[in-house]
Amino acid sequence: MPQSAVAPTYRVGVLGASGYSGRELCALVLGHPNLTLAFATANSQRGTTLRVRAGGRVHDVPMVAPEEADLAGVDLVFAALPHGASAEWIGKVIAAGARVVDLSSDLRPGHGGVTHALPAGVPADAPYGMPELFRADMANARVVANPGCYATSILVALAPLAKSGLIAPGATVNISSASGVSGAGASPKLELLFAEITEDFRAYGVGNAHRHLYEMRATLARLGADCDLLFTPHLLPVDRGILSTISVPLSRPLSDALAPYREAYANEPFVELTTGLPALADVQHRNVVRIGAVIPTGLRQDTLLVFSAIDNLVKGAAGQAVQNANIMLGLDEGAGLQA
Amino acid sequence: MPQSAVAPTYRVGVLGASGYSGRELCALVLGHPNLTLAFATANSQRGTTLRVRAGGRVHDVPMVAPEEADLAGVDLVFAALPHGASAEWIGKVIAAGARVVDLSSDLRPGHGGVTHALPAGVPADAPYGMPELFRADMANARVVANPGCYATSILVALAPLAKSGLIAPGATVNISSASGVSGAGASPKLELLFAEITEDFRAYGVGNAHRHLYEMRATLARLGADCDLLFTPHLLPVDRGILSTISVPLSRPLSDALAPYREAYANEPFVELTTGLPALADVQHRNVVRIGAVIPTGLRQDTLLVFSAIDNLVKGAAGQAVQNANIMLGLDEGAGLQA
Amino acid sequence: MPQSAVAPTYRVGVLGASGYSGRELCALVLGHPNLTLAFATANSQRGTTLRVRAGGRVHDVPMVAPEEADLAGVDLVFAALPHGASAEWIGKVIAAGARVVDLSSDLRPGHGGVTHALPAGVPADAPYGMPELFRADMANARVVANPGCYATSILVALAPLAKSGLIAPGATVNISSASGVSGAGASPKLELLFAEITEDFRAYGVGNAHRHLYEMRATLARLGADCDLLFTPHLLPVDRGILSTISVPLSRPLSDALAPYREAYANEPFVELTTGLPALADVQHRNVVRIGAVIPTGLRQDTLLVFSAIDNLVKGAAGQAVQNANIMLGLDEGAGLQA
Amino acid sequence: MPQSAVAPTYRVGVLGASGYSGRELCALVLGHPNLTLAFATANSQRGTTLRVRAGGRVHDVPMVAPEEADLAGVDLVFAALPHGASAEWIGKVIAAGARVVDLSSDLRPGHGGVTHALPAGVPADAPYGMPELFRADMANARVVANPGCYATSILVALAPLAKSGLIAPGATVNISSASGVSGAGASPKLELLFAEITEDFRAYGVGNAHRHLYEMRATLARLGADCDLLFTPHLLPVDRGILSTISVPLSRPLSDALAPYREAYANEPFVELTTGLPALADVQHRNVVRIGAVIPTGLRQDTLLVFSAIDNLVKGAAGQAVQNANIMLGLDEGAGLQA
Structure with missing residues (x-):
């Protein structure tokens, strides 16, 4: 897989890393040639480490509280928070200048059947991140709603x-x-x-x-x-x-x-x-x-x-989220997904 | 569970005891208050014993070749033979004077989509042994076709x-x-x-x-x-x-x-x-x-x-077969099935 | 299994019925010819029912708080409470006049390595309920310590x-x-x-x-x-x-x-x-x-x-507990354990 | 993972590809940067294809009879044949000029407890392929005995x-x-x-x-x-x-x-x-x-x-075999093993 000598690298974070989708996101980011994992949050497990297998190795990823995450220091955040709790954090990430792939149902078409008042800056019509159907929608998106499994x-x-x-x-x-x-x-x-x-x-x-x-x-x-x-x-x-x-x-x-x-x-x-x-x-x-x-x-x-x-957990969650992030960041759509 | 002082006992055999339905039949017969297991056949495993758990104990049931089975010495035979191989043996059992519950598809409505020439004495219209729908059909039947699972x-x-x-x-x-x-x-x-x-x-x-x-x-x-x-x-x-x-x-x-x-x-x-x-x-x-x-x-x-x-293996095969046998033999329909 | 026409019946209760041992105890008691289930407690699930399969049927057993259990109205209590929490309740049961089979480690030889001050009336040397080794110890015991699995x-x-x-x-x-x-x-x-x-x-x-x-x-x-x-x-x-x-x-x-x-x-x-x-x-x-x-x-x-x-859950917990209860109550040692 | 611009490539074959170790060998070879799979044999499944997942894709590998394998056209053969059947084929591979990693017990220390007369050219003292203990033994070996799992x-x-x-x-x-x-x-x-x-x-x-x-x-x-x-x-x-x-x-x-x-x-x-x-x-x-x-x-x-x-199947069989092949061929010892 030849890659350009000057492949760009982006810093990303994972909000909600202790769930199964969050763990899988950490693994995919750690094995991704163009992404580095800047933080991983897990409210109830802050201060512990999460064992993640990626690239043939076992990594111990420190879990921090979401309030400790340096949102301004990353290019993109994967939000794997519970339905209903996600929108608030998306607002903070956007305010901090980073992009978001949101794995909750809050921003998907139909909004999971629940009408939330969205924080300022959070679009009610985020592109629905199913590249095979709606790739073009995501080109310049700041927020993408990752589909349900x-x-x-x-x-x-x-x-x-x-x-x-x-x-x-x-x-x-x-x-x-x-x-x-x-x-x-x-x-x-x-x-x-x-x-x-x-x-x-x-x-x-x-x-x-x-x-x-x-x-x-x-x-x-x-x-x-x-x-x-x-x-x-x-x-x-x-x-x-x-x-x-x-x-x-x-x-x-x-x-x-x-x-x-x-x-x-x-x-x-x-x-x-x-x-x-x-x-x-x-x-x-x-x-x-x-x-x-x-x-x-x-x-x-x-x-x-x-x-x-x-x-x-892959095409139904974390893998598709990385595929969407690749599109949003202008990377090869399959980067980090061939292993 | 009070039982009449003169509860009848019938001798039964199992043709094809080495499959999962056959094993379950042996277990149910061994635990049945009114049935005794006269023989169990398994062509490829003749000469070995089958370990069967029933009534809180482990039994070692000897497997004989079907040719060795004393068909004339039993009241009823459960035939758990492969589809297509069953009809021939049903003919032999009927000729020997015993009743049959057949677990193959050979005699079921539609005959499993295959038209076999049936041996003499084998009815093409055996009652379909689903008691909840067709109990009355079985009262005097010599052969009952046990339904598929x-x-x-x-x-x-x-x-x-x-x-x-x-x-x-x-x-x-x-x-x-x-x-x-x-x-x-x-x-x-x-x-x-x-x-x-x-x-x-x-x-x-x-x-x-x-x-x-x-x-x-x-x-x-x-x-x-x-x-x-x-x-x-x-x-x-x-x-x-x-x-x-x-x-x-x-x-x-x-x-x-x-x-x-x-x-x-x-x-x-x-x-x-x-x-x-x-x-x-x-x-x-x-x-x-x-x-x-x-x-x-x-x-x-x-x-x-x-x-x-x-x-x-129970209501979908051996249990329903015992339920049908109970009806055919005039026993309590649930005998041997409450454990 | 012929049983005397005047088989005695005892009322028993289960403390801690929501765990796996407690559920198994309820199932064994419900299927036991000489025991009736007077109560089953589960602190966190009080007010709900527990689905228990016994004797070929599905039972819905109401869960009550331990404080609601009528300890004086039963002959024997099975205590399947957490290690450390059991001794207090054993004291209450004994005071109420009932016998106890205790499934915790609190009263076993070595007391699970922990020295508890035992409530009044709770013996520090309860017989260890492994009938194959110490059957004679249990004949007149008011409390038996059921062994670990x-x-x-x-x-x-x-x-x-x-x-x-x-x-x-x-x-x-x-x-x-x-x-x-x-x-x-x-x-x-x-x-x-x-x-x-x-x-x-x-x-x-x-x-x-x-x-x-x-x-x-x-x-x-x-x-x-x-x-x-x-x-x-x-x-x-x-x-x-x-x-x-x-x-x-x-x-x-x-x-x-x-x-x-x-x-x-x-x-x-x-x-x-x-x-x-x-x-x-x-x-x-x-x-x-x-x-x-x-x-x-x-x-x-x-x-x-x-x-x-x-x-x-059986010989390692609830089954052995019933075996011990049978001995303590003068019943056939295998009653309710053959199914 | 920087690799030299002129990374060598070797052709390898797998004898006995239909077992679990053989399948894993095919997968590892297909995903290996320096190996290409020249043939895969499976006597009983000749003419069919084996579905193998490697490098993010599903491959259909054709199975040939061992007699059809071009032993002279490969650099190294992985022999995943049954114990006792392997030595004969190792002799043929050596005669054809290729190297062998043998996954049977035939050439291991102690020879699996069985004394075989070995074919001409097959060494009775092949190095035991556990690199962490005996790496130096393998440098110039034509045959390596891969350890048991x-x-x-x-x-x-x-x-x-x-x-x-x-x-x-x-x-x-x-x-x-x-x-x-x-x-x-x-x-x-x-x-x-x-x-x-x-x-x-x-x-x-x-x-x-x-x-x-x-x-x-x-x-x-x-x-x-x-x-x-x-x-x-x-x-x-x-x-x-x-x-x-x-x-x-x-x-x-x-x-x-x-x-x-x-x-x-x-x-x-x-x-x-x-x-x-x-x-x-x-x-x-x-x-x-x-x-x-x-x-x-x-x-x-x-x-x-x-x-x-x-x-x-990996460190206990196919992975260690590839590790040994890497050593024998002068490749990076971990090539193809990081995924």
Whole structure:
């Protein structure tokens, strides 16, 4: 991978480094050729160090309180704070002159269903950081809203169908997703203990109650689709990975299940198509969306069955955040993401 | 548990005891108050013993070749042989004068999509052994076709809707199921090794290619439903259990999601309803179908979202087989199934 | 299992029902033919119900605050409270006239290494409730100290050697144990989350720092052994089960590795010997210690290698507690433990 | 990572690419800056392709029969063939003029306990490829015997003690190791199926019966230690990783548990020391041995308790093989191993 002799280097910080997305961000930044980690904050673990594996080594990253972070001394901040708590800090970062990739739902399309009064300087219409769909929006952005993990797996799979009018108007797109437990965060909760999760499987947030539906509906509408979504997430006894199984009623027959994807993503380095079926093992620790599709037999309604697999912490969170930061900073979009 | 002083005892045999369903059958028979295990066959493991846990003890069950089994000396045979290999042995058992519960797909409605020439004496229309739907058919049956594991989890969930005309005519019922690995059998295959399954999740048999669709379609038609099924099974990194997530377009609005189930299954000891969401941990090692349901918001099409959990080796195979045998032999339907 | 027509029934309570041992106690009591569950306390979860599977059914057990428990209305209390917090409640139970099986380390030999001032009426020398070694001590006891899980797996394996002088005087007995995560309790801690445990394995409490060493050393001394223990516990990515691998320097050669066990445990229903190697899968959900042993080759020092497997929540906690309660109440020792 | 403008490139082949070590070798070679993969053989899977993840991409590597491999067209061959089958192929490779890193036990010290007549040209005393101990032996070697996975984890932990005379003469070093299932190979066997391994833990090959004992004993003798080994491997429900827990009777007291390791491995890039306890999660997918040590209390015999963690497929097999190949070919020893 030849790189220019004068590759620029930027200083970045991570707000909320003790969660699983925050840890992954630290690892990606530490292994990134053009980024250096200036600070990592974790309110409850201030004063401790976080063990992070990157570039073949184990790093001990000191955790500081967010108030101690030198916001003015960095070029960009990754904010991996809880939903609702993020906007305030984004305001401070912007005031300090740095850019932001925000991993909360606060600034995403639909704002996670919650209307917050945003601090001064925080845009209500931050670009939605899904490069494969909206790369151009991010060129000069000061703030980018990083998509949700489920939303990433689903929208990358639905967008080519939406844009080409293939989704039957008024129909229900049925989405059954299953996520590894790291998607539920690193807060200690009884129901996330090993003994509660191993050998089990269950749905949660059912009946269209999940926060990610807002950004999915808003984005599909923007892409021209007039459909309903029925989204049912499940909790898997695995660490990381999301598989979405998506049934799409079609407005017209399709003879080649993958054709819409070949066309839409021919030049996308972080979308993989397979003539087989994507599995979590194909995507773990990688910044890709891996897509397979089949046309089911025996149905009166023309239908496409799409499978989409991602690593929820990489393409579903930290990896996509770094991809977005690369775009915002004018770096190679894949820098730090090939390992 | 008071039992009559003159509780009858029947001698039974298991054909195909080395698979996971066969092992579970041996365990249930060994712990059954009215059954004794006369023989257990396993062609490739003849001469060895199978370790089976039942009634608080570990038993060593000798495996014999099927040719060595004394078919004439038993009252009933459980046939847990591979699909396609079962019919021949059923013929021999019937000729020997014993009854049969067959766990293969050979005699189920739709015959697993394969037309076999059946041996003399083997009925093409054996009752389908799902007691909650077709108990009366089994009273005097010499042969009962035990349902498939996925079919059990799905048909018990769909039957009350089908019978009351709630499924929208012509609509597609969307079924996403996930099964533990024991459902794939005990044949050594690379893709079932621990190192291949742990931390992974994937679909298989997609696009309406699974054998169980035949018995599901035939049964729904018999119950009066005119719908299409889109069935997508997935492979879970767990030992046992199936969760089916089923989206049903409705012909009319429903105000109480569980009402059809309360009515249909009020007196069924092996169907459990929950106002929450059923999980694999609720049903493992138990002979039940556990059902939850919600009415999703935000959809133009009236829809019911149903969740159905079973243990694939118990209510999905061996437990239901014992339940059927109890009915055929005039025993208490739950005998040997409460542990 | 024929039982007398006038089988007595006793009322019991569980203090500390929300932990894994407490839940298992509730399940065993609910399935016990001679016990009824009068109350179950859980300070932090008072007012909620605990879902417990027992006797083929799912029970919803109401949780009350310990202050609300009717201590005077029960015959026996199982105390599954944190180490250090138990003695106070034992005093109250005794004052109310009930018996106690205490699952904490407070009253065990060596008292877990901590000297507490015991409340009035609480004996400092409560019998150590390991029936296979000290059954006679419990006949008229008002309080029994239930052994630790590791201690159970190790002492049942070492006792026959200790009593027959087979352990080389002054030698170090090397014990490497591995436990399922339920042994670490149900308190939400980051390090016990599924994502932290899956695919990992590590030691903890090393260098002879574990609380169970006190009861092990005291008990071995009582049995006549003069040896040192080097005990290293490890944390397994499984729910339940302990396997202890124990290397014992011998005072004299042994020709038959299992001989000491055959002699010592010929009439013990809850000790199983195997000429193979015991595994967690053999003992999960069962009230047994399963023991295997081999004489290693190539060593100058005569040595016996012993393997001991238990379910940490059953024979290692709740099951042994019920076994002890059965003895204290004059019931069949195995009542409620055969399922 | 600056690299010389004229970094050499070598062509290599993999014999036995379908096993877990073989797959890992293909992945490491594909991601190696100085190696290209000329062929990969797999007798039973000839004509198929192997999916390998390397360098952020998924590669489809064609499998050929070993007879089709162009042995004369490569500089070095990695032989990952079954024990006993390797020597014949090594002879052919040497005759064709290429070098060999052999991952079988056939050429290791002690030869895995089996005396084979070696083909012409195959040295009976190939250097033992553990660079941290015997780097100098490999400089001009045509054949290197890659160590066993258990042997790597144990010998790197024992060597500093052996060389400094710290192991008490005549004493028994007690080793309890636990390995992920990938160490048992990719041959489909019933006992390696997911449903057999999950939630279980057991010992195997006990009583000093494991093949790796030969190379461990021979190497310790070479390093000057006069001790016995008692080695007990266990099978973990994880994919990859070995943790060895080693109790070493000392010839003299030690005040700093890690001192021998700090001295011996100060300049070794692939040995990590920790003042905590090493865990599998620290080493998976990395070419390191991670070591922790404590001095246990309460023992009459001075003792050191050492913990050693490796990834059995990396430092325990394919990674160490690449490290050895780098040495043999004059490359940077860590080339291709930092990812």
